[in-house]
Amino acid sequence: MSRPRKDPRMERAAHLVPGGARPRFDLAATPATSGRLRRDPRAEERLALVPGTLRRRLDRSQRAPAVSVVAVAAPVEAEAAPRRVVIAEPAFLVALVPDAPGGRLSAHDRQLFGAARLLADAGGGAVLALVDGSSEELGAAGADRVLALPITGYDPEAKALALNAALAALDLRHVLFPESAEGGDLARRLAALSGEPFFAGAESLSPKAVTRAARGRRVEQRRAPPRLLSLAIDAIAPHAGSLHEALPVEFAFPETTGGALLSAEFIPADPARVSLAEADFVVSAGNGVSDLDTFRMLVAALGGTPGASRMLCDAGLMPRAAQVGASGTVLEARGYFALGIAGAPQHLQGVARCEHVIAVNTDLHAAMIERAGLAIVADAQKVMPALLRLLGEEGAP
Template identity: 40%
Template sequence: MSDIIRRDPRAEWIARNRLHPLHAAMQPAQHSWMGPNGVIRKNVHGVGFIGPNGIKRIDRSGAQQGGATKRTAAVEVQLPLHQVPSPAFYINVVPDMVGGRLSSHDRDLLGLARQLAGSDGAVLAVVFGEHKESAFATAGVDRLLVLEGHEFDGYSPEQRVQGLRAVDQQFNPRHWLLPDSRSGGGELGRRFAASLKERPATRVWQIKGEECIGRAGAGQQDLARPLPRLILAAAECADPISDTRHEVLPVALSTALARSLPRIEDLGAVAVDPAAIPMAEAEFIFSGGNGVKDWALFHQTAAALGATEGASRVAVDDGFMARDRQVGASGTWVTARVYVAVGISGAIQHLQGIGACDKVVAINLDPGCDMIKRADLSVIGESAAILQALIDAVQTYRSGAKRDAA
């Protein structure tokens, strides 16, 4: 048999043609990539990946054996249940819960807590007020403590520190983990550390044995120190839990919280012009691309939603948007909670720039474009009609809310 490697022109053509039905199957599987903070990320859903609990991902679709059957969305894979009936110790986590849900930073934090807990410890999540999260089980939470009360609403760092002190006295956890973020975890963690008279480890991105490594020198250097009791972890500090589900048993404080008169009064949120928010700090971005034909309607929709406007490189080069509004590897890397892409096909540079966004919504005519594949929610159709319907829906919702308030 000849050793000459022969090319398959048809397979190469399919790999280049994004509209071909077999295009996705011809793409090489991406097992690891570099995240926006320079940390190598791994595809925890990839075949052959071994999770932190030693469970290996396998392919049940039959593709590895040459089978023709494919797993559909209706087939639900039941993950193994991890139970800790009598925890030897606790690892307490205080997630940000922005919008009442776990963010990607919170899930990374719970993955780090799961590493510290091992098989004998339990991960206890402490949540303030009402929440909308229903996926604590698959995020790695063994025990859930919800501190309810109006005193925890809004900006209330003093009351929250007081609540964490009560949790610390009752459960005496081995470690406290909080996200070192601008969403409240960074400030709350430092206030809590001062209350406990502990020296916390900040901007931690890796833990090795009894030592932790954090960013220092404006993010240009690493600082290693012994593992303290209170840890403020950065994003991408660990892989999120993906191979187990947990009990999420509810727990409560044995004693009532002491009430005290706060020294800080929260006067409520202040309206901010979305256009004045830097792209890197925006939580809701409404981005337009080459598929947008009515830019006046696009601006009207962004104003109705209260979103920060962004754009692809094509839209910026054509002069429809300013250069500082460009999203992508050649523009601004964004970390929005919600990113809406209107008429953006999804070039690799643009997909890199939105890699850290929590939820991506795509509006496009092409159901086979890369942005549709990346999106968590896709709307296929003409952008002008969809944007007008979106404006009508927002106005109807707001008028109904005003009617109920009256």
């Protein structure tokens, strides 16, 4: 269907007889056309049809127009660079101590920067990041100043003593911690050393008030923000929109004397025995995985926690505790590897908070493929032994 579109105004102008007082029309004149061609929705749908599938599927991203249309592209404006903020002489400092597992800021750490910026921007202050090492992410996260702590390895007592020295010497109006296993322990150590009031697990924060639920969430505790407080996860949005200088700060830390702890070592838990709610990396099998022995070997080789879709748990092939989804366990993992999982709505709710998602599925249009940051369109039964061979060649544990 390539008939030109009618333009009633042009046709009326072509029939108009000039020179008359009243408008007269010559119906025998040749009508003019606008030149625009009519669209053919059926032809466009045939072009978008994906061949070779049992179910009728359309690939809208590859849709080509049924007729040739000449279009002039509008000039694309260059994306504006983020605004750089420099605070030369801050009125005070709001410090924070991120967990930064593996040297990278977690989502909880970025929310901590958002809370610190909320307190600092209210009165002309600056944000001071107290970290174990340097990181390129601190400026974009919202840090104006960076102070490196003289700590190597896992030593919570020495770290608490160093923070106590900085708290006593520097003008720190607030010190924020993530309410996590490591951050919560460090915050309570610092509160015991300094004698400062400590507010744990804040669920909302403003320059004038901090709140949290108590007594089985039947009451709300509210007070002015103290000097030491820890922030619950998803309480404050991360900082975004401006780039800060993250200027290094020099500070002479005193020599730490021997404490009660002779040695401290962080021993990670066995990922195969960790619950899904606390797992950091989860590998799940779906209906596309039939060789569960190979699946368990791959999970052990990758050092992940095994999970499964509801279909495998309902069939009794995987334990109910391994079910991922709204009716199973909602994950907080940084990494999720889905093998042969199409991605039901309940399952996608269970992986909504995962930072990185990798999916393997034969269906290009599966919901899990769309959710994944890295997708492999292939049979999971063939991908698993190939991954095991690669891991064996690289000498993976």
